[in-house]
Amino acid sequence: MKLKIENVSKVFKDKRAVDGVNIELTNGVYGFLGANGSGKTTLMRMLATVLRPTSGSISFNGEDIWKMDDRYRNILGYLPQHIGYYKHFSVEKFLSYIASLKGLNKNKANERVEELLQTVNIIDKRKVKMGKLSGGMKQRVGIAQALLNNPKILIVDEPTAGLDPKERIRFRNLLGEISKDRIVLLSTHIVSDIEFIAKEILIMKDGKLIEKDTPQNLMERIQKKVWSVQAEETDIPYYQGSYKVGNISRGTEGIQLRIISEEKPSVRAVNVSVNLEDLYLYYFDEEVGA
Incomplete structure (x- = not known):
């Protein structure tokens, strides 16, 4: 399978939200990293056929996705950042309703709903009205609806928002398991969600794709x-004003600052191993408050 994005741009009035993006995607998990306004959600909405590009093309196995129309949507699963729910539907009824919209016959729909209630760990909530669920529980239902048609392309935008750490791990493992024969696109601000499962990370900034590589290579x-x-309390304002400070920890051995810098910030500074939070700070330091 190949999903190909060629010179895709999207312009809203005087704002270029996505600017000339070129990507080829095959089976596996791709993690989108970007600050608010970077263009990643707009790009994902175009891949989900919610928005049309202003220019450029998107194709699946060589065929334009807009010309494929329903044939493309039949192989697509999509969880947007914000999804609408019928608050008076029970969880089970809502999933059955979405399954019918996706063209599943009744027997297949019942089978998939039962399977996914187990997968996202909400089987005990099956009769609960959607309007009574917490934000995290609604997010689990959203994940389930995206998987109903067993999609070849799965697009999930901030899917772990509202989930506790245990459920984030559960969902991360699920994506890793299903990605061997699917293209999975995952956008998140929680970098640990993609650090261990992403085949490649796509970094977007100001509408442009600025990096695309494996997590290991990027780090x-x-x-x-x-x-x-190692710093004194009085040194902290200087380092915060002069460098990108990712972490300040106070322990028995004093204050340790984690700093991103091209140059050695102090004679006492030592290099440490890199994680994806460092990578995010390196590219998007303006999003991190002091």
Whole structure:
């Protein structure tokens, strides 16, 4: 399978939300990283045929997805950032209703609903009205509806919002399991959601795709730019004003600052191993408050 994005742009009035993106995607999990306004949600909405590109093309196995029409949507699963629910429907009824919209026959729909209630761990909520669910529970239902038609392409935008750490791990493992014969696109601000399952990470900034590589390769590029510095309390304002400070920890051995810097920030600074949070800070430091 191949999903190909060629020179795709999307313009809203005077704002270029997506700017000339070119990507080829095959089976596996791809993690989108980007600050608010980076264009990742707009791009995902175009891949889900919610929005049409202003220019450029998107094709699946060589065929334009807009010309494929329902044939494309039949192989697509989509969980947007915000999904509408019928608050008076029970969880089970809502999923059955969505299954019918996706063209599943009654027997197949019942089978998939039962399976997915188990998968997302809400079988005990099957008779509960959607309007009575917590945000995290609604998110689990959203994940289930995206998987109803056993899609070849799964697009999930901020899917773990509202889930506790245990459920995030559960969902992350699920994506890893199903990605061997699917294209999975995952957008998140929680970098641990993609650190261990993403085949490649796509970094978007100001509407442009600025990096696309494996997590390991991306982190290796900044390996010599992440430092640990032992500091005094009075030193902290200086470091915060002069460098990207990712973490301040106070322990028995004093204060340790985690700093992203091209240059060694102090004679006492030592290089430390890199994680995806460092990578995010390296590209999007303006999103991190002091």
